[in-house]
Structure formats: structure tokens, C-alpha cells
Amino acid sequence: MKTKTNKTKKLRRLALAAALLLILALLLAFDAINGDPLSQQWAIYRAIRYAEKLYPEETFHWDQRTAADGQFFHYMVYVQSDQSRDTNFAVQTRFWLLTDDEIRGMEFEPTHTFYVDHRWNTAYRLGDEAAxxxxxxxxVQAP
Known part of the structure; x- marks a missing residue:
């Protein structure tokens, strides 16, 4: 009789472990597809620190007109300088730890430093204002 109870306890423990693993897998899948608020806030924090490291004379904030989107543990955060409205760019945070300003798949496109340092953001803004x-x-003149 003791062997039957031991087998039952082992099967219950195994079933509990399998259920917990299944729940964890479902939560991770949901998090990978939709993102979660904790990871989003961490990505915003990392993006601001990354931008302030690149441009130490300026302070940055999260540009709240854009969403800090996250899917599959990649978060894209747009940061804006408090001192210059033309210093803004996207920062990608991958897997909570790695921070990068390059958007994957755009290796041949100019980086944000090109747009900021060569004043392309300023040129685009002035062109939009003139338009x-x-x-x-x-x-008014030619309705």
C-alpha cells in the first residue's frame, strides 16, 4: 500500500510541476506578443540613460506622443531632448539588457547620430514649418 501512495504523491507533484510550467509558458508567450508594463518602464529608463550618455550636455525624456512598443522582448522608445527640439531619436532595448540605437534591418540607413549631428532633423522641421x-x-490668396 505504501508504494501506491508514493506513486500517487509523485504523480501529483509531477502534474503540479507540469501545470506550473504550462502557466509560465503561457505568460511568457503573452508577454512576448503584447509586452508588459514593467519591461516597458525599464526600456524607457534604459533609453533615457543611453541618450544622456551619448549627449552628456543634454537631458532627455520619453517622447510620449509615441508609444514605447514592445514585442518579443524588443522595445522601441523615442527620446526627446529637453534642450533642443531637434534632438530626438529612437532607441531599441532588447531582452531588458541590451540597448541599441540601430533598428534591425536598416543597416544601410543613416543612424540617429547622422540626423542629429548633421542637423537633418532641423532641416526637416524647418521644411515642414515652411510648407x-x-x-x-x-x-488665403488662391482658394
């Missing part, structure tokens, strides 16, 4: 002024003028 808006011209559009407003044309709507």
Missing part, C-alpha cells in the same frame, strides 16, 4: 506657412498663405 505649413506656404499652405496657409495659398489658401
Amino acid at each position: 505649413q506657412q506656404v499652405a496657409a498663405y495659398l489658401t
